[in-house]
Amino acid sequence: MTTTTTAQPPTTEPAPRIHSLGRSIRLGLSRVGYELKVYARQGDSVFFTFLFPILMLSIFAVAFSNAGNIGAAPDGTGGITWAAFYLPGMVAAGMLLSGVQNLGVDIAGEKGDGTLKRLGGSPLPVISYFIGKIGMVLVSAVLQAALLLVVARFAFGVDLPTGPEKWLLFVWVFLLGVVTSCVLGIALSALPRSGKSATAVVIPIVLLLQFISGVYLQFSMLPEWLQNVASIFPLKWMAQGMRAVFLPESFAALEQTGDWNLPWVAIIMGVWFVVGLFLCRMTFRWIRKDS
Amino acid sequence: MTDPDNVVSVRDLRKTYGTATGLAGVTFDIRRGETFALLGPNGAGKSTTIEILEGYRDRTSGEASVLGVDPQHGGIDWKARLGIVLQNTGESGNVTVLEQLTHFAGYYRNPRPVGEVMEAVGLTSKAKTRIGNLSGGQRRRVDVALGIIGRPELLFLDEPTTGFDPEARRQFWELIDGLKADGTSILLTTHYLDEAAHLADRAAVINGGVIVDIGRIDELGGADARIPVVRWRERGALREERTTEPAALVAKLHTEHGGEPDGLEVIRPSLEDIYLDLVGASRIGTDPLDTASPDTDTTSAEEARA
Numbered sequence: 001m002t003t004t005t006t007a008q009p010p011t012t013e014p015a016p017r018i019h020s021l022g023r024s025i026r027l028g029l030s031r032v033g034y035e036l037k038v039y040a041r042q043g044d045s046v047f048f049t050f051l052f053p054i055l056m057l058s059i060f061a062v063a064f065s066n067a068g069n070i071g072a073a074p075d076g077t078g079g080i081t082w083a084a085f086y087l088p089g090m091v092a093a094g095m096l097l098s099g100v101q102n103l104g105v106d107i108a109g110e111k112g113d114g115t116l117k118r119l120g121g122s123p124l125p126v127i128s129y130f131i132g133k134i135g136m137v138l139v140s141a142v143l144q145a146a147l148l149l150v151v152a153r154f155a156f157g158v159d160l161p162t163g164p165e166k167w168l169l170f171v172w173v174f175l176l177g178v179v180t181s182c183v184l185g186i187a188l189s190a191l192p193r194s195g196k197s198a199t200a201v202v203i204p205i206v207l208l209l210q211f212i213s214g215v216y217l218q219f220s221m222l223p224e225w226l227q228n229v230a231s232i233f234p235l236k237w238m239a240q241g242m243r244a245v246f247l248p249e250s251f252a253a254l255e256q257t258g259d260w261n262l263p264w265v266a267i268i269m270g271v272w273f274v275v276g277l278f279l280c281r282m283t284f285r286w287i288r289k290d291s
Numbered sequence: 292m293t294d295p296d297n298v299v300s301v302r303d304l305r306k307t308y309g310t311a312t313g314l315a316g317v318t319f320d321i322r323r324g325e326t327f328a329l330l331g332p333n334g335a336g337k338s339t340t341i342e343i344l345e346g347y348r349d350r351t352s353g354e355a356s357v358l359g360v361d362p363q364h365g366g367i368d369w370k371a372r373l374g375i376v377l378q379n380t381g382e383s384g385n386v387t388v389l390e391q392l393t394h395f396a397g398y399y400r401n402p403r404p405v406g407e408v409m410e411a412v413g414l415t416s417k418a419k420t421r422i423g424n425l426s427g428g429q430r431r432r433v434d435v436a437l438g439i440i441g442r443p444e445l446l447f448l449d450e451p452t453t454g455f456d457p458e459a460r461r462q463f464w465e466l467i468d469g470l471k472a473d474g475t476s477i478l479l480t481t482h483y484l485d486e487a488a489h490l491a492d493r494a495a496v497i498n499g500g501v502i503v504d505i506g507r508i509d510e511l512g513g514a515d516a517r518i519p520v521v522r523w524r525e526r527g528a529l530r531e532e533r534t535t536e537p538a539a540l541v542a543k544l545h546t547e548h549g550g551e552p553d554g555l556e557v558i559r560p561s562l563e564d565i566y567l568d569l570v571g572a573s574r575i576g577t578d579p580l581d582t583a584s585p586d587t588d589t590t591s592a593e594e595a596r597a
Contacts, residue, residue, distance in 0.1 A: 027398065030394065030397050034386070034390075034394050037385070037386060037390065038385045038386060041385040041386075042385060110382075113380075114379065114380040114382055115382045117347070117377060118375075118377065118380060118382070118437070121345055121346070121347070121370065121373070121375040121377070122370060122375075122395065122437075122441075123367045123368070123371035123399065123441070125367055287347060
């Protein structure tokens, strides 16, 4: 153990200002790489959050494989397979889980184990920390969705859209949905009192949302009042946006308004994004002062 | 408060938690380049003080200035000039020592080279080991490494060597000696009085939320506390006498006894004895969590002495 000898002597005048937007973004990008490394090395969270939608799609596809097509004509022809029917919901569930569940539990855990306390004492801007988290979620969500589509296409023979306008739709619904999920996850992480209780707080919320938002249960089968309740929350709109991408136009008639209602998909997710940002700003603290 | 020679300046710092008092009026300064130790039993207010200065806690009243900035409103630029080694950390540790240090080095404008820091804390051979797989003492060295990587002007060390084996503590002391030689100012809390004696230029003994003594390590407790004790046995009973002239007393005893007195000892109070006296004496008067008793000791010992 030798001592350092090259340190500069401390100066009495304050150091030059290092707090700038460019620096915040650069540190944010460096956090993305760091967060991805940490995330990929956590076996359990990768399994549950990353592979969950793929496992669920597989289960539904296999379980209903003998049930015939959905939306088939009376003579049994046409329609789509159950795998194709469940695909949009699973893409939406993946978007929600990657953001809300992953970050809600992850950040509450980092609060509990002292990670945030250390970061709070370092010159890392809060915005860089957020960029790191959101970037990590975006990368993992893109990989997850890609894997989900590959499994759907090649394991279950689901026809994927071919037109560029459908994929353009996919991109904006996906990005807006994931980023909205991220800010809601960050905001939600303020709720658990400890890292250990985070799963117990977050999982019931996302599970409930998945059941009422047309992920596991066909949305058009739900009673109207429950559809209206679900319409308050963003997952219903993520799923609807994804149905617009992946389901045939004939299925639009099953939606509440009889069409895909894409403007409202954008509006409701946008509102939740702003609400989430506001909540993050209001509730996020590196540590609970004076706890 | 604006004396540029002081990196830390604290006046009548108070902190209450609900109805409980954590700090009942603490006043001290740390001069640039100085290593200052906060000593005291568990719950005395050491960590509360250091966490207020680090910006982690808000004070209830009083004034505090750290590198000329109110720590309650310290921004990114202020944090870049500090090094903080927290008391306990329990991160999952999925990254290697090298990855962690390289990443944190990126937060600072002019960081120390990562290799140099790993060498300084003795972790070069563990560079590729994940932090989660290190021993407790090695993890602590990572904490210290993260604290010094940004070339801090002021380094906070909250019980830095807890869990170190004696050799690791010696090595840690060498590291701190090197930082001191570079001109780093240091605020240290520790339970090890030999550590404070070795590292600190000055120390404050804090108990029950007040400073019971402050000064150079060799001045703590005042001159009286350092008066040697001569102890011997006389007709089976233990006798002791405090005297500034122990040799004269021993000579007198030798004459009176007509030879060697039984069980003769000349004891110079160690820092630990002085510390225990200070803490013991202050404990009789004040109960740290008793808000019913008014704070009688609102002026610090330093002010009282001045």
